[in-house]
Amino acid sequence: MSDGTSIGPDHEGLRVRLSRALAVVVTATVLALGIVSVWAFETAVAPELANRTRLIGLILRDEVQRALDLGIPFDALVGVEVYLADTIEKFDEVERIAISSQTGRVIAEYRRPESGGFLAESALWDAVAMRAATFSLPILDGNRLVGEIAIDVSPGFVRTRMRDVFLDIVVIALVAVLIALELALAIVTQSVSKPLARVMRLLDEQRAGVFLHRIRPGGLGGLGRTAARLNDHAADLAQRFAALPSAACARLEAAAGTRFAAGLPAQLRLTDLADIRLSLFLLSVGSEIAAAFLPVYSRAAARPDWLPPELAAAAPLLAYLAAIACLTPFGSRLVRHVGARALFLGSLPVIVVALAAMGFAQSVAGIALWRGVIGLAYAAATIACQDYAIRAGGTAGAARAVGGFMAVIYAGVFCGASIGGVVADRFGTEAAFMLAAGLVALAGALALGTMVGDPRGAARTQPRPRAAPARRPLDLRHLALVLGIAMPLNAATAIVVWYLTPLMLTEAGAGPAETGRVVMLYYLAAVLFGARTTRFAEGRSGPTGPVLAGALIAGCALMSLALWSGFWPIAAMIAVLGLGHTLIRAPQYAIAVAIEARGGPGLGTLRLFERIGAIAGLLMAALLIGPQGAGAGIALLGLAVLAGAGLYAVVLILDRDGQGRGRTP
Amino acid sequence: MALFWRIWLAISAINLLILAIFVGLATLQFATIQSRLVGERLEVIAGHAAGPFEAAARLGLPLGGVRNASGLLLRIQQTDADISAIHVFAPDGAILHSTDPAPPPRIPPGAIAARSMAAAGSWAGNDRGEPFGGAEIRDTSGRSVGGVLVLYPAAPSVTRIRAMGSELMVSALVILVLATGLGGALIRAGLRREFRGFEALEAAIHGFERDAWRSAAGAPPATPPGGEGIRARLDAAETRYRETGRTLERSAEPTR
Known part of the structure; x- marks a missing residue:
């Protein structure tokens, strides 16, 4: 490739190197915006999660307080787990609810079973996403503090909600890499390799004395200028040749082995x-x-x-x-x-x-x-x-x-x-x-x-195929x-x-x-x-x-x-x-x-x-x-x-x- | 460089498209999450508010006849200043009690639709951007005798969604700038061979053009390079053109 005459999209190396660069850029882009989105989502939903947690706490406390008002001792509350399980069902972000006494003894507790999922368990997301949060509310029996309600909010809540967006975007990113690859190859083709192939073909014709064709003008930088120059060669000679008397024309073509276009040179089209x-x-x-x-x-x-x-x-x-x-x-x-x-x-x-x-x-x-x-x-x-x-x-x-x-x-x-x-x-x-x-x-x-x-x-330049041999059925x-x-x-x-x-x-x-x-x-x-x-x-x-x-x-x-x-x-x-x-x-x-x-x-x-x-x-x-x-x-x-x-x-x-x-x- | 700029521009445009799609999808998802979170909370509030009315219904009292209903509803409304209205309604959707001083005759059509599709005793949804949550009031036989509907205004949700969209858009622009820089560096490194080849091509064409105009001004012709490269072909084609042109000139002379 000393003078660049082999720049082309069919080159496997070019495709591989371009794909690699595109994959890195697109992955980095999607990953960066993914991390930013999780942060932004968690920040934006935090007030609403706090509202929800406060609401759970208030409702639970009302229920417990009502039992205490009826004279049931705090340590003797039974069947609360079922109520806690019902509450957790309604609030996906809550991982655990516990009611404990002032001494720290757990009276009732319910924990959500592990949900799994690759985004929820990903170490990478653990590093960037919000930490687990715990909210506490005191429980009073008259004027005496008897215990507290603790609510743990899951750190993976937003991540699991964004799972579909991430999966969709991974698909879109994969598609984008392929589209970008095709687009980049099309640019290389239309800007360089195709104009270069046309110029080389016309150069070969003209150095052999064939001035019958012109090519589509275009191509980056010097290629465009060269195409214009070669087209002008063919047009100029065709014009001057047409001005000669017919006897001189025949003599000239026979003697010099040169061929000229009659009128405007035909456009050469390469496949x-x-x-x-x-x-x-x-x-x-x-x-x-x-x-x-x-x-x-x-x-x-x-x-x-x-x-x-x-x-x-x-x-x-x-x-x-x-x-x-x-x-x-x-x-x-x-x-x-x-x-x-x-x-x-x-x-x-x-x-x-x-x-x-x-x-x-x-x-x-x-x-x-x-x-x-x-x-x-x-x-x-x-x-x-x-x-x-x-x-x-x-x-x-x-x-x-x-x-x-x-x-x-x-x-x-x-x-x-x-x-x-x-x-x-x-x-x-x-x-x-x-x-x-x-x-x-x-x-x-x-x-x-x-x-x-x-x-x-190109089939035009190929030898005619031989007759097909007799086939065994x-x-x-x-x-x-x-x-x-x-x-x-x-x-x-x-x-x-x-x-x-x-x-x-x-x-x-x-x-x-x-x-x-x-x-x-x-x-x-x-x-x-x-x-x-x-x-x-x-x-x-x-x-x-x-x-x-x-x-x-x-x-x-x-x-x-x-x-x-x-x-x-x-x-x-x-x-x-x-x-x-x-x-x-x-x-x-x-x-x-x-x-x-x-x-x-x-x-x-x-x-x-x-x-x-x-x-x-x-x-x-x-x-x-x-x-x-x-x-x-x-x-x-x-x-x-x-x-x-x-x-x-x-x-x-x-x-x-x-x-x-x-x-x- | 021109080839590099074209490829870089195309890849940056694709990157911009990915980011735009990401921002769009993420904002839509945020709107869904936000609406669901608020709706679920309103559902719980409605369930909590339905308690006293359900107790009355179990005693066989009609919902419309519950005393101090407005006071009960106002106390619930005070737990969240953003709640725009709480309605107690009959099975056909007609409003019986409300915190709204001038309530509409019936609950919104979105709430009626959500209620009809709900399998459980509570439901949530969105009516023209306004989140709502509701709960059924049942009598001792489990039959619905009406319900409680808690409404939220649309404005705070819309503001939050717009803020999220703007935040993501700004972040996407920063990421786009960084990614285009990274893309440029990677393309330059990865396609080094092609860019060098193109530069060599440009240099060969430029060298040929320079020698052509110099020789037209009488400079000695440059030593032609050997091989089958573009420069050798350009020189050969130019020589053939000039020779042919001179031949044509000679052929034309006797006729003058």
């Missing part, structure tokens, strides 16, 4: 994955904003009597998956006919309208219909982006471009699931859908300005991969993450924000370890190991629900399932590509069966498993995942002699 990064990210955020509450939202909508609530909950997901499955086989043809830019920009308004309509839909049919429309348009838009990314990378960089494309989608889905839950919880589901529609509209507006690459892109390893790994993976995602988790958590009393935080955990592993897993699978160990390890982890995670139930076991299961699936996803495609290269069934077959697996699994779950029996159903699914992995391993061992040795998957 780059970075052109669509931010738009694709926002599209994913918007499209997945309902992930945390969609089954619950659909189940609560009006439905015909013959439709059971479980199927009503699954209907939008089924419509979505079916729409994607229907469009995917024709996606490439559609891109060829319409063009990636037109298809992408054309799909987004459809998604915007469908998201807004989902927000106002009253019936299951309406929600499912609009979700299906989103599925169709989303599939078209992502296929267009994928095509654009592959053209940007050319044949050699296609795998890397697709890897980058997947990373952006998962980051978006992660943000969508979490932010959707928070917004739905605080402001309602309509607000969440409107926000989603706004984000997708913003994605379209950005793409209008950035998705300006040559529709033929059946390949044992491919079959084992589809049945044992791909279909269980997709079935588990659709059943557990999209369908049952929101329903189970809602049954357990969780709101959309809590559900969103749990669903988000599934995608966390893909965001954190996705790129590393891809590199690992491309490394010496090959893709088979990660696939089997991932299936084992996913199966065990699902089966854990046979032993444990409740909020935290579900959250842990989802996080570990996400990790297992992250280990499987990229390596499984690598295996499928290798099988395709040996003349086996193509990657398209794998994708088709993935969709079929998800739809069949979801349908079965909706018909057979309700949220009440979900734990056992998920455990059974875990068993199926493990059996699938076993099947795949057995086929690999049996087929070892039949097909490639060594590292061939």
